Amino acid sequence: MRYELSQKFFFEAAHTLDRDIGTDSSRRIHGHTYHAQVVLSGTPDTTSSMIVDLGVLKKHIETVRDQLDHRFLDEVPDLGPATLENLCAYIYKKLAAVLPNVVRVGIERPASGDRCQLICHPG
Numbered sequence: 731m732r733y734e735l736s737q738k739f740f741f742e743a744a745h746t747l748d749r750d751i752g753t754d755s756s757r758r759i760h761g762h763t764y765h766a767q768v769v770l771s772g773t774p775d776t777t778s779s780m781i782v783d784l785g786v787l788k789k790h791i792e793t794v795r796d797q798l799d800h801r802f803l804d805e806v807p808d809l810g811p812a813t814l815e816n817l818c819a820y821i822y823k824k825l826a827a828v829l830p831n832v833v834r835v836g837i838e839r840p841a842s843g844d845r846c847q848l849i850c851h852p853g
Contacts, residue, residue, distance in 0.1 A: 731773065732771055732772060732773055733771070733772065733773070733774065733781055734769050734770065734771050734833070735769070735770045735771075735772075735780075735781045735782065735784075735787070736767055736768060736769040736770070736834075737767070737768050737784070737787050737788060737791055738765065738766065738767045739765075739766050739767075739768075739791050739792075739795055740763060740764060740765045740766065741763075741764050741766070741795050741798045741799035741800075742761060742762075742763050742764075742799060742800055743761060743762065743764065743798055743799065743800065743801050743802070743803050743812070744759050744760060744761035744762075744801075744802050744803065745759070745760070745761075745762075745802065745803035745804050745812035746758065746759055746760075746804055746812075747811060747812060747813070748811070759802070762839045762841070762842070763839065763840070763841065764798075764817065764837055764838070764839060765837070765838045765839070765840060766817075766821060766835070766836065766837050766838075767834075767835070767836045767838075768787075768791060768821065768825060768832060768834075768835055769832070769833055769834035769835070769836075770782060770787070770829060770831045770832055770833065771831055771833040772831040781831065782829060782831070787829065790825055790828050790829060791825070793824070794821055794824045794825060797824070798817075798820075803817075806820070808820065808823075813846075814837045814839075814844060814845070814846035815846055815848070817837045817846075818835045818836065818837050818846055818847065818848035819835075819848060821835045821837075822835045822848055822850055826850070832850060833849070833850050833851070834847060834848065834849055834850060835847070835848045835850070836848070
């Protein structure tokens with residue numbers, strides 16, 4: 731049997747975005763509250779009965795969160811333009827390096843109704 735284990739977190743950040751529609755407000759510095767979710771998949775370890783200890787998962791998430799929270803996303807190395815897609819990819823790359831069974835990363839901005847989900851394959 732395989733299980734999915736998920737953890738949600740949020741961060742506040744500002745950015746600019748060069749785009750063809752909504753250019754006036756997008757090109758100015760503005761901020762959002764981002765809600766993220768990370769999903770891992772696997773079979774529980776026979777000793778611990780866990781896919782991963784939630785304390786370990788939260789520790790790794792906090793490391794990534796610190797790189798994004800209250801930051802100007804335009805200046806975050808290796809992020810690129812601060813699109814929802816790039817934020818999903820950034821979080822995935824950072825977490826998959828230490829948690830290879832990450833299978834999904836989602837980012838949502840509830841105030842504007844925007845949501846993106848990266849569906850990954852572990853290993």
